[in-house]
Amino acid sequence: MRFLLVEDNAELAASVAARLKLDGHAVDSAATLDEAEACLGVAGYDLILLDMMLPDGDGRDFLARHRKASRETPVIVMTARSAVTDRIDALDTGADDYVTKPFDFAELEARCRAVLRRRGGGAQTLRTYGDLTFDPLAATLAVGEERRELRSREVRLFELFLNAPERILSKEHLCDRLFSFSEPVSDNAIEVYVGRLRKKLAGSRARIETVRGLGYRLTGG
Amino acid sequence: MLLQLLLLAACLSVGLYAAVRLGADRASEATFDAVLGAAAGSLAEEVRVAEGGITVDLPPATFSMLSAMGEERIFYRVDVDGAPVTGYADLPLPEQLPTALAPSFYDANYRDTDVRIAAILRSIRIDGRAAPLLVLLAETRQGQGAIAARLGNRAAVLGLAIFLAAIPFSLYFARSFLSPIDRLAEAVGRRGARDLRPLRHPAPSELQPFVTALNSFIARLRGTLSQTETFLAEAAHHIRTPLTVMRNEAELALRQSGEEETRARLRGLIRAADESARSASQLLDHATVLYRAEQADWAEMDLAKLVRDLVERFRPAAEMRDISVRLEVRGTLPTRADPVLVEAALRNIIDNAVKYSAPDGLVEVMAEAVAGEARVTVMDRGRGLAGVVDQGLKRRFRRGANVSDVPGSGLGLTIVEEAAQAMGGSFAIGPREGGGTCAVFSLPLL
Numbered sequence: 327m328r329f330l331l332v333e334d335n336a337e338l339a340a341s342v343a344a345r346l347k348l349d350g351h352a353v354d355s356a357a358t359l360d361e362a363e364a365c366l367g368v369a370g371y372d373l374i375l376l377d378m379m380l381p382d383g384d385g386r387d388f389l390a391r392h393r394k395a396s397r398e399t400p401v402i403v404m405t406a407r408s409a410v411t412d413r414i415d416a417l418d419t420g421a422d423d424y425v426t427k428p429f430d431f432a433e434l435e436a437r438c439r440a441v442l443r444r445r446g447g448g449a450q451t452l453r454t455y456g457d458l459t460f461d462p463l464a465a466t467l468a469v470g471e472e473r474r475e476l477r478s479r480e481v482r483l484f485e486l487f488l489n490a491p492e493r494i495l496s497k498e499h500l501c502d503r504l505f506s507f508s509e510p511v512s513d514n515a516i517e518v519y520v521g522r523l524r525k526k527l528a529g530s531r532a533r534i535e536t537v538r539g540l541g542y543r544l545t546g547g
Numbered sequence: 548m549l550l551q552l553l554l555l556a557a558c559l560s561v562g563l564y565a566a567v568r569l570g571a572d573r574a575s576e577a578t579f580d581a582v583l584g585a586a587a588g589s590l591a592e593e594v595r596v597a598e599g600g601i602t603v604d605l606p607p608a609t610f611s612m613l614s615a616m617g618e619e620r621i622f623y624r625v626d627v628d629g630a631p632v633t634g635y636a637d638l639p640l641p642e643q644l645p646t647a648l649a650p651s652f653y654d655a656n657y658r659d660t661d662v663r664i665a666a667i668l669r670s671i672r673i674d675g676r677a678a679p680l681l682v683l684l685a686e687t688r689q690g691q692g693a694i695a696a697r698l699g700n701r702a703a704v705l706g707l708a709i710f711l712a713a714i715p716f717s718l719y720f721a722r723s724f725l726s727p728i729d730r731l732a733e734a735v736g737r738r739g740a741r742d743l744r745p746l747r748h749p750a751p752s753e754l755q756p757f758v759t760a761l762n763s764f765i766a767r768l769r770g771t772l773s774q775t776e777t778f779l780a781e782a783a784h785h786i787r788t789p790l791t792v793m794r795n796e797a798e799l800a801l802r803q804s805g806e807e808e809t810r811a812r813l814r815g816l817i818r819a820a821d822e823s824a825r826s827a828s829q830l831l832d833h834a835t836v837l838y839r840a841e842q843a844d845w846a847e848m849d850l851a852k853l854v855r856d857l858v859e860r861f862r863p864a865a866e867m868r869d870i871s872v873r874l875e876v877r878g879t880l881p882t883r884a885d886p887v888l889v890e891a892a893l894r895n896i897i898d899n900a901v902k903y904s905a906p907d908g909l910v911e912v913m914a915e916a917v918a919g920e921a922r923v924t925v926m927d928r929g930r931g932l933a934g935v936v937d938q939g940l941k942r943r944f945r946r947g948a949n950v951s952d953v954p955g956s957g958l959g960l961t962i963v964e965e966a967a968q969a970m971g972g973s974f975a976i977g978p979r980e981g982g983g984t985c986a987v988f989s990l991p992l993l
């Protein structure tokens with residue numbers, strides 16, 4: 327996905343951008359509302375991540391203008407202020423969703439998906455692997471003609487494999503991506519989810535292999 | 548105020564009546580006396596000495612003058628040399644004889660009626676010498692009484708009219724004097740609790756010191772409150788921004804590090820950052836709730852819509868743990884409340900339900916109108932409250948013994964309870980039949 331990140335704190339912007347790029351997203355950064363407008367003038371984005379307090383104005387003003395110009399790009403607001411008040415304000419002015427800093431990137435992605443799903447985006451996000459068609463927005467996996475519903479964690483797990491096909495992913499790595507860090511996770515938790523995913527893959531040439539002592543690998547594409 | 552004014556008007560009316568009555572009596576008496584005296588004078592002119600005694604020609608002009616005063620009867624008596632010579636000899640004499648210059652007047656009772664008598668002393672020539680001539684002219688007094696009564700009645704009518712006229716005037720004056728105060732009070736009362744603009748209402752100069760004092764109080768209050776609000780916002784910003792950078796950097800490092808020992812440390816770091824952020828959030832939310840509860844800034848809102856929106860926002864977070872949120876809400880639930888407080892409360896309830904549920908769990912949220920209340924019920928099939936229901940969970944920083952390794956600050960239910968109480972609602976949490984927890988948050992329906 328292509329993100330426009332509007333955030334004036336340079337350190338914070340750099341770390342958010344780096345983190346998003348790590349997951350394979352394209353990110354343009356704007357430190358002011360003016361810069362943001364300039365970016366929107368030349369490129370199209372799937373999503374705008376908007377800080378509320380910016381040096382040349384309020385995020386609310388940007389939202390109001392954005393809606394008035396009836397631009398379609400969904401906006402997710404990143405708030406750092408008095409939690410509740412800011413959230414309500416942001417939604418009132420037409421943001422699609424909000425996250426409170428600091429946010430979990432997995433949750434941010436889940437929210438992006440939810441927003442895009444609500445906006446009815448979709449077809450272009452379809453991904454194929456061998457005889458599989460994966461729709462992360464609709465959370466479905468089609469084997470040939472047969473469509474299977476995935477739960478959120480299955481979607482995220484399959485996405486991890488799909489981003490690195492034929493590569494061995496360690497259990498720890500998968501755990502870190504699949505579970506929140508404050509959540510108690512048992513050693514075999516990841517096995518449970520890999521097991522579920524394998525069931526959803528049944529009948530396909532693609533499969534998830536266990537590489538003893540190292541982790542798992544998606545093959546058969 | 549109005550009563551005093553009316554009382555004053557009544558006193559003035561009565562006073563006016565009394566004064567007019569007295570004046571009328573005096574005036575009519577003086578008029579009568581003047582006419583009577585003049586008549587007596589002209590009668591005295593008509594006394595003639597003739598053959599065989601004294602004669603009096605009653606002058607018709609005199610009597611027409613007298614009868615003009617009303618249906619009065621006239622009596623006269625003429626004395627020469629101190630002895631009655633003609634007229635009614637029994638007409639009472641004055642106590643003191645009048646002087647030659649001025650007639651004297653007196654009241655008497657003659658033949659069972661009140662009469663007014665004018666006595667005039669002249670001299671008359673009889674047989675070549677001057678003899679004293681006393682002329683008495685009496686007239687009954689009904690006419691004078693009638694006139695005085697008429698005048699008095701008029702005075703009474705006038706007094707009453709003035710009194711009646713005074714009522715609307717009093718009302719008007721009372722109102723025009725009181726209305727600036729009333730308007731001020733209304734202007735202050737009509738304001739929302741958060742409306743802390745200075746009062747710019749036109750006020751009479753007498754009220755100016757009061758308005759000035761009120762405005763300086765408002766200004767001080769506004770200063771304090773905006774400091775609180777700004778402080779909360781700034782505090783949140785200053786805590787969250789560096790935490791975000793820290794968490795992001797740690798996550799990046801975790802992704803790039805292959806060394807398990809370092810990775811474990813980084814996970815610990817992220818956990819700590821998350822925990823700080825959560826505690827800061829809860830503390831700031833708590834402060835916000837206390838501050839807003841104080842402000843009592845209620846507005847009409849639809850609880851059903853808020854619940855719908857809130858659950859929609861919550862879903863992605865719940866789905867991170869494959870927990871589904873089922874929402875059951877129909878129609879609208881109009882209430883008067885502070886949406887910020889309601890959101891804070893419901894968010895904490897739903898957050899608990901998700902947090903204390905096992906992965907793949909189901910959280911059910913229902914919003915409905917029950918017995919005059921807008922009621923939101925949140926149910927989960929999580930670990931439940933076994934053994935902790937009576938642990939005073941709504942108290943500050945109080946966590947149950949059932950939490951094991953679920954992170955938290957113990958402020959959630961405190962926030963919910965405070966929000967509910969501030970808005971005249973209620974909150975209860977208890978075990979759910981068949982396992983899990985059931986929390987009920989209610990607000991009065993509009």
Ligand SMILES: Nc1ncnc2c1ncn2[C@@H]1O[C@H](COP(=O)(O)OP(=O)(O)O)[C@@H](O)[C@H]1O
Pocket residue numbers: 895899900901903927929930931932935940941945946947948949950954955956957958959960961983984
């Ligand atoms: N849905 C729930 N299921 C089980 N226990 C709960 C639930 N909600 C609240 N509790 C108990 O109430 C305590 C107080 O809740 P709260 O004030 O939100 O603090 P915490 O930060 O621990 O969640 C919790 O520590 C927990 O013991």
Ligand SMILES: [Mg+2]
Pocket residue numbers: 895898899955956957958959960
């Ligand atoms: Mg809680």
